[in-house]
Amino acid sequence: MRVTGSAALRPVTAWLYIxxxxxxxxxxxxxxxxxxxxxxxIVEWKPVSGVVPPIGETEWQxxxxxxxxxxxxxLVNHTMTLPEFKNIFWWEFIHRIFARLVGVIFLLPFLWFLVRKRIDRPLALRLGVIFALGGFQGVLGWYMVKSGLVNDPHVSHLRLTSHLMTAVLIYALMLMTAWSLETRPRVQGSRAFAWAxxxxxxxxMASGALVAGLKAGKMYNTFPLMNGQYFPQGALGFSPVLSNFSDNPIMVQFLHRNFAYGLGVFFFWQLWRERKNVSLNHPLAWIVMAYLLQFLLGVFTLLKAVPVSLGALHQANALILFTATLFLLARRPHAA
Incomplete structure (x- = not known):
């Protein structure tokens, strides 16, 4: 039986936030x-022994x-030296270590809460689904890496998108579960818009992942037009036609740009629509501010042909924008 009351569930909530x-x-x-x-x-997947990096020059070599x-x-890095290899190795190693770390941070407290009966069955099942998704995410990550260990040394953009969006889904489930355990005043507004x-x-974000996977941000580095055109030549150059929407970097960048425009219109329209709704206009204002920052980051990232710093900030702020929309949904908007 679960210990009831938001105060009693604070350790569970804090754990999910972490x-x-x-x-x-x-x-x-x-x-x-x-x-x-x-x-x-890193060309091997070793879930256990892979937590130890190379030690000494012999292992590094x-x-x-x-x-x-x-x-x-x-085909790409044939002039790379050992020190240069170490630089790229460490980023992938740290990424994998953090992935293992979150598995441990999630599983051990989860088992402790189960044994101490701090969570009831519905919550335990929900947390179990999150853990299972985490395991699936690990397999999906290696499946993505394997797609690049072939004659064309680029990971599949579709697998990369699946890998990123599964992580985003796990993040959303963790936050929404944590917020569901807290007592917060409901806001007046449309739940349908919050879901939208x-x-x-x-x-x-999935569209942005396709842009990243296809390296579409490295082309048409102009704004607001794409090399002087709104709809660039070649956007429908793939056959069959539908493949342009997932595989053609020109079309994928065009769609990402225009999706951003449409999203901005939708957010600003909501903010204007709810301008007199005190309980809702603050959460909406946070969404709009995160969107504006994301838009500016996107433009500068494109104009600079995706430098590492701006690209990373653009991806991080996308998750912040997503968090703002989740928080509004967690406030359970309801009609007056």
């Missing part, structure tokens, strides 16, 4: 790993020799 914060860090580190082209530096056998080294905000930002 887990969500670690997942946030994993997403940002994963973005840096991708931007620095570090994701294919052995690890480097494994990387030298990959297509990425032969969450879903649309989720879709926008």
């Amino acid at each position: 887990c969500a914060a670690v997942v946030f860090a994993i997403v940002v580190i994963g973005g840096i790993t991708r931007l620095t082209r570090s994701g294919l530096s 052995a690890e480097f020799e494994k990387y030298k056998a990959t297509p990425e080294y032969r 905000n969450v879903i649309l930002v989720f879709v926008m």
